[in-house]
Amino acid sequence: MVHLRLARAAGSVGVALVALVLVVPATATPARADGTGDVVVDGKGFGHGVGMSQDGAFAMGTAGNSTEEILAAFYPGTTIGRGGGTVAVSLDKPQPEVEVAFPAGGQVRDARGDPQSPGFPVTVAPGGSVRLSIDGGIYRATPLAGAAPTAVAPVPTTAPAATVAPTTVPGSPAAPPTTAPPPPPPAPDPTPAEPTSTRSLWAVPKGGSVTAVGGVGTYRGVIEASATGGGLQLVNTLDVEQYLRGMGEVRDPGWPAAALQAQAIAARTYAARSIAAGKTLCSTDQCQVYLGQTAEYAAMDKAVVATRGRVLRFGGALAEAVYSASGGGISATPEEGFGAGQADEPYLRAAPYPTLDPQPWTLRMPLTEMARRFGYTGAATGARVSRTGPSGRALEITFDGDAGPLAVDGQRFFSQLSLRSTLYTVRVEGPAPPAATGGAAKADAAQVRIDSPPGPAASRLHPVDRRPWIALALILLMGSTTAATRVRAAADPTRRTAQPNGPLGT
DSSP, rough: EEEEEEEEEETTTTTTEEEEEEOOOOOOOOOOOOOOOOEEEEEEEEOOSSEEEEEHHHHHHHHHHHHHHHHHHTTOOOOEEEOOOOEEEEEEEEESSSEEEETTTEEESSSSSSSTTTTTTHHHHHHEEEEEEEEEEEEEEEEEETOOOOOOOOOOOOOOOOEEOOOOOTTSOOOOOOOOOOOOOOOOOOSOOOOEEEEEEEEGGGGGGEEEEEETTSSEEEEEEEEEEEEEEEEEEHHHHHHHTOHHHHHHHHOOOOOOOOHHHHHHHHHHHHHTTOEEEESTSSSBBBBOGGGGOOOHHHHHHHHHTTTEEETTTTTTOOOBBBOOTBBBBBHHHHHHTOOOOOOOOOOOOOOOOOOOOEEEEEEHHHHHHHOOSSSSEEEEEEEEOOSEEEEEEEETTTTTOOEEEEEHHHHHTTOBBBBEEEEEEEEOEEETTTEEEOOSOEEEEOOOOOOOOOGGOOOGGHHHHHHHHHHHHEEEEOOOOOSSSOOOOOOOSSSSSSSOOO
């Protein structure tokens, strides 16, 4: 276990990180010869752990560190540059139809500019709405309350007057030709009640206000509805500064201003990389969590304004400013967080960082069940971490048994078991005693998950994690070793992408 304490270095703008590394062997009861036993996975953190950990940014901000110090600690060697632009964000899942409403009024168009198809734009009064749908490649905009299509101007169809030859009596002077009255013009085509188009539809709010999408959210900018997978996919296009206000990565106004600003710079950098690559971002934690206008709050607005246009760069290029909710007190390398084959960026490295809560968690599962899930064909007798990365994260797990060893990639182990983080250990012990409920024994034969409950860090420690604290107390009685590391205040780094609280990587 690594325990970190953050303190101000005397007479310095840097921080001192005091790290005590304890290695306490676990006294696990091995599985019996018949393979009966449980695999116990003990972990810390939440997410992939690469780049900035939000719990670390919060801890440093709480201790009084600046935005520059926070970014330098998580993205060493990066510098602050300028960047921005217009970002495109895919919203929710495709659906057959969707209702868009305009609190301040707006239009539904079948192109962002002119010309428009007959009946477009559909003009919507404040509070009005339009239902958008797709059927057989035809887009339909159905006006609802407060909405009306544009009247179709009649097309001039007056036929030229017909010339009638006069009747001439032989020997009489020629009579002038006569003109018959023209036929009445046809009635103009009626304005379509439900304008249709073969082009995608655009919801454009009036005066830079917002569009409310039924069942999804409320968004600034414009929204395009295009056909995909048999339904409509909505893409919100808006300025990156407005996008940052609507993110759901940190929704706590109690965060220190420096930590919120570090988050804004990292998120802006991540978005700027997508803009530069011409990519569309998703709105989930597979990219960056984006909730739209309803997620805005004053403290984050101030952080966005204070850092406007600031991004992280490395070697002249935009940095890969990924981040996650918590690395459990030590950040991960790209390989540890995302798997083999990841680019080895020097500013994304394994290093301890301060945290007020490492967020411990535990997963327990019968050995036979876990081995079966990973395709072990024999009778399994053990499971162990067989290879680790620089931060101590598992890169490979091996199952042992009468069919020989079976190696499983650490990322596959992490994702297939839906673990909370990439920082974990694996051990096998005898089966857990059944829990008594009302005098009756009750056990889950498939899996027992023990996640840390909410509450302060001390109360969230699982019993298996208490021995390191006891050992720590003994060591503290004998003294401790301190290592001070100065953090540069001039550098400004970014992240790459987080898992439960941010991007997963590009």
